Amino acid sequence: MTEEGRWEILPDEAREALGRLRLRPKVLADGRVGGIHASSHTGQSLEFADLKGYAFGDDPRGIDWKVLARTDKVYVRRYQDETNLTAWLVQDASASMNQPSNETKYRHGASILAGLAYVLLRQGDEVGLVLAHARHPRICPPRGVPSHLGELCNLLTDARPSGPTVLGSALDPGVAGLSRRGLVVLASDMLTDWQVAVDALGATVARGGVAVLLHVLSADERTFPFTGTMVFRSAETGESALLDARGLRKRFLAALEAFVAQVRAACHDAGVFYHPVDMTLPPHVQVASVLRAVDGGRRRRSI
Amino acid sequence: MGFESPAILWALPAMALPLVLHFYLRGRAPTVALDALMHLVLAGGATAMRLRWIHGILLAVRVAVLAVLILLFARPYLVVPAVVGAVEPISFALVIDDSLSMRLASGGTTPWERAKAQALKVLSELPPDSEVIVVAASQPPRAWPGAGGTWTAERAARHVGRMSASRGGTDLAQAVRTGLERVRAAGPRHRRMWIASDFRESGLAGFPDADERAGVTLTTFDAAGDTPASNRAVVGAVAVSEAPVPANRVRVQVELRNDAEAPFADVLSVRIGLASIARKVECPPWRTCAFEFVLDADEEARFGEARIAPDDLPEDDVRWFSLSSRGRNAVLLVNGSPRRQVEQDETFFLERALALRLANAPGTSVIRVAPTDLSPVHLSAVDVVVLANVGLLRPDQVQALVEFASRGGGVLITAGDTFDRLHDPVWAGLLPALPRDRLGAPSSGFGLRLRDAKAAPSALRAIAELLEQARVHRLSLLDDGWPADARILVETDSGAPLLVERRLGAGGVLVWLTTIDRDWTDLPLRPAYAPFVRWMVESLQSFSAAGGHPAIRVGESRRVTLPAGSTRAEIRVPAGERVRMAATGDFTATAVPGVYHVRFFGPPGDMPTGSDLFVVNVDPAESGLARPDTLPVASPAEPATPGEAPMRKVPWHPWLLGIALSLFLVEAWLRGKA
Known part of the structure; x- marks a missing residue:
């Protein structure tokens, strides 16, 4: 992979635009090193958290002697620990993501995920990648070094979307090491048994993490601009049908609207951030939008 | 089925256009990979299968639409026979058999009653304003209304209601021809003919064939019914004089027909004046039996009757016969060339031949008279007059002979030296044509032969070989332009007529164009002479013997x-x-x-x-129950000639238009579903 090819999905202007952005989801991270995110553990740090009545087993070094002097009661001072965040980026690499041919959903989703990785790595978080491909699944373990971005971009660029969608196995915590508390971002068109994917994301939320679904739908899918008699083909199943597009448009749009509404409702119920991706906007704009959504995630779960 | 514009049918292959377009567009249509569509709309086999079905049906509907449109522009029509009861007025000939056989009761009713009831029913079902002709099929056929007009169905029904069966014979063939002519002349409407008859075999001879019936659709009604009928009838009764003496003895030959399953064993009675005789006779089933009765009848009696007990058809159980010539059995010889020497006399051989009497055969009395003495008094006493080489007769004598022959008498005219003098036009009443010339034969003479052996009388055929032994050396020739009732029986081997028969009223004339003696022929010396002369005389007698036969x-x-x-x-x-x-x-x-x-x-x-x-x-013939194996017209209806009969065009346009509109709607609905 050449240097230019690698950064095609994350061009300079995108990196420049994303350079000042931070992602700080309001969750307790399970990081292994220090970072900017509140840790799920209290420990040695400068930021006071609260007082707690002494109990057997507490470190006597934490006894607040001033409180003891004033109240004649033994309290222990606790401090908020800060650590880094582990983020898993899951990219749907099925054949349906390879549409439309000029600007594929895969490429658009990959650009957004690369942008997110760029932001996360810059703030010291660890970023891992799962390519959900039926025959050649790829898992890149999370790392926090800046050079890891290139590796992620290489993986995203090299992948050739094909085959059926296999989101269920890609989001399996046992397979991908997603059991740790952190951030999971899935970029997919959800043209599969999407309930399995939403359930898996919901499990992440249940473990105290943050899950984001980037629902990537092309402009063709959202507007169905076709007219006349056309052969519609399914890249995943190979089925095709000669259909009158004009007569089909109304029914298709109604089905799509219902489909989106169902996925959005399921995500809402599972506490998953649902972010519909508008492919007419540049990917880095979509990244900023996702960051804003996740930052405000305590107040609302969907955008 | 036909088309008003059949050329448009060449466009029928265009109905494959939807199929061609389908496969063409399938190959040329842009392909779009859109998994969302397949996943959201076509997900599941049922939907895909349903769409495939809809597309298949849509394709079929489009093909059907094109086919229907092409047919619509070709303007198809169905050709059907114009049926009774159709809406359009028709020209209708009702031929009803009113002959005697229709009176034969069977199953409680007669064929006439059944035919009449059915005729009234048919007339009542005719379309309004139909033109009707009624034809009665008994001899002679009669058609109503006269003068070539037509009736309405109601008027015809009133007429049929007043009709009754006659006692005449059947001439169904002529009746049908009359009906065909009248119904064709009625107008250019659909033409139909309805025939009701018992369809006895005797009445169907010469029935018009399909060509003659062209343009008219015939329908038959078999009035014979299903009940087996039986009939016994006296079908012949002829009085033959026994002998000149006693003059009052009469031999009566009676023919009895038994058309029944059971043999006839009943009394057959014959009555002449006050004399009568009755005898129990027997006749096997389905046979005709002959019986002979001999009565000593009253001299003044001039007719008699033969009778059996009445049955289902009483009209044919009695038969009358005339005795007007009874007992005469006499021949008047008019010698036009008498000779002193008896054996050279013109009638010498003739008289010898007539004098011969076979066993059990009645003898013949011969009366001789000179030509100048011939008078109606002589004619009233004889059956046959022989003009032997008679050259001159007064016109009143000739006229008397004509009347004599017309009333049933027979005249035999033989040629000779004086025969050429018969130039008076009054002779044209007797002769087929006036004499023209004589024809001499070569030294060997002419041979004799029958002109038409098949049509010749059987007795003449029996002596044909003997006749061929004779030679003719001279004969007279007649002018051309013979009447239709004349026919040549015997001719020379060169084709010249020798014996000519002409029917005159109830009698007839035989003309022998050579001499009756040996002057011009050696026939008198041949074995054929006596039977030939007797045959000529007896055949002439047969007219008067039956009382002016054919009765x-x-x-x-x-x-x-x-x-x-x-x-x-x-x-x-x-x-x-x-x-x-x-x-x-x-x-x-x-x-x-x-x-x-x-x-x-x-x-x-x-x-x-x-x-x-x-x-x-x-x-x-009316007494016979025989029926043909197949009726002359296929019942119940037969188009006269396919394509020529008056057919009714039933257009398909309205139906096709409705079908096309329906298909358009179905196509639009399916397109919305696809």
Whole structure:
């Protein structure tokens, strides 16, 4: 992979635009090193958290002697620990993501995920990648070094979307090491048994993490601009049908609207951030939008 | 089925256009990979299968639409026979058989009653304003209304309601022809003919074939019914004189027909005047049996009857016969060239031949008279007159001979030296043509042969070989232009006529164009001579022997000739009515079988100048129950000739238009579903 090819999905202007952005989801991270995110553990740090009545087993070094002097009661001072965040980026690499041919959903989703990785790595978080491909699944373990971005971009660029969608196995915590508390971002068109994917994301939320679904739908899918008699083909199943597009448009749009509404409702119920991706906007704009959504995630779960 | 614009059918292959377009567009249509569509809309086999079905049906509907449109522009129509009961008025001929056989009761009703009821029903079902002709099929066929007009169905029904079966014979063929002519002349409408008859075999001879029936659709109604019928009838009764002496002895030959499953064993009675004889006779089933009765009848009796007990058809159980020539059996010889030497006399050989008498055969009395003495008195006493080489007769004598022959007498004219003098046109009443010339034969002479062996009388055929042994050395020739009632029986081997027969009224004339003696032929010396002469005389006698045979049948006319001095005739019919005739003419009121007495009157106030009688019998063919294996017209209906019969075009346009619109709607609905 050449240097230019690698950064095609994350061009300079995108990196420049994303350079000042931070992602700080309001969750307790399970990081292994220090970072900017509140840790799920209290420990040695400068930021006071609260007082707690002494109990057997507490470190006597934490006894607040001033409180003891004033109240004649033994309290222990606790401090908020800060650590880094582990983020898993899951990219749907099925054949349906390879549409439309000029600007594929895969490429658009990959650009957004690369942008997110760029932001996360810059703030010291660890970023891992799962390519959900039926025959050649790829898992890149999370790392926090800046050079890891290139590796992620290489993986995203090299992948050739094909085959059926296999989101269920890609989001399996046992397979991908997603059991740790952190951030999971899935970029997919959800043209599969999407309930399995939403359930898996919901499990992440249940473990105290943050899950984001980037629902990537092309402009063709959202507007169905076709007219006349056309052969519609399914890249995943190979089925095709000669259909009158004009007569089909109304029914298709109604089905799509219902489909989106169902996925959005399921995500809402599972506490998953649902972010519909508008492919007419540049990917880095979509990244900023996702960051804003996740930052405000305590107040609302969907955008 | 046909098309008003069949050329448009060439566009029928265009109905494959949707199929071509489908496969063409399938190959040329842009392909779009859109998993969302397949996942969201076409997910699941049921939807895909349903769409495939809809597309298949849509394709079929589009093909059907094109086919229907092409057919629509071709303007198809269905050709069907114009049926009774159709809405359009038709020209309709109702032919109903009113002959005697329709009176034969079976199953409680007669065929006439069944035919009449069905005819009224058919007439009531005719479309309004139809033109109707009614034809009765008994002899002679009659058509109503006269003068070539037509009736409405109601008027025809009133007429049929008043009709009754006659006692005449059947002439269904002529009746159908009459109906065909009238219905064709009626107008350019659909033409139909309805025939009701019992379809006895005797009445179907010469039935019009399909070509003659072209343009008219025939329908038949078999009025015979399903009940088996039976009939016994006296179908023949002829009186033959036993001998000149005793003159009052009469031999009566009676023919009995038994058309029944059971044998006939009943009394057959014959009555002549006060004399009668009855005898129990037997006749096997489905046979015709002959019986002979000998009676000593009253001298004054002039007719008789043969009778059996009445059955289901009583009209044919009695038959009358005339005795007007009874007992004469006499030949009048008029010698035109007498000789002193007996063996050279013109009639020498003839008399010898007539004198021969076979065993059990009645003898013949011969009366000789000179040509100048010939008078009606002589004619009234004989059956046959022989003019042997007679060259001159007065016109009144010739006219008397014509009347004699017309009333049933026979005249034999033989040629000779004086025969060429018969140039008076009055002879044209007797001869087929006047003499023209003589024809001499080569030294070996001409041979003799029958002109048409198949059509010749059987007795003449029997002596044909003997005749061929004779030679003719000279013969007379007749002018051309023979009447239709003349025919050549014997000719020379060169084709010249020798023996010519001409029918005159109830009698006939035989002309032998060579001599009856040995002057011009050696026939008198041949074995064929005697039987040939006897055959000629007997065949001429047969006219008068039957009382003016052929005895007229019901419906036939009888020529009534006023004798000299009579100014009118009065005919008393069997029912007792009297019909007057002021001049010689045909008497046609013979609807009732029986004896018709004729009296001739002179000027008013005078006594009757003479009398005659004739008998009218039913047609013996009406007594037969035989039916053909197949009816002449396929029942119930047969188009006269396919493509030529008057057919009705039923257009398909409205139906096709409706179908096309329906298909358009279905196509639009399916397109919305696809």
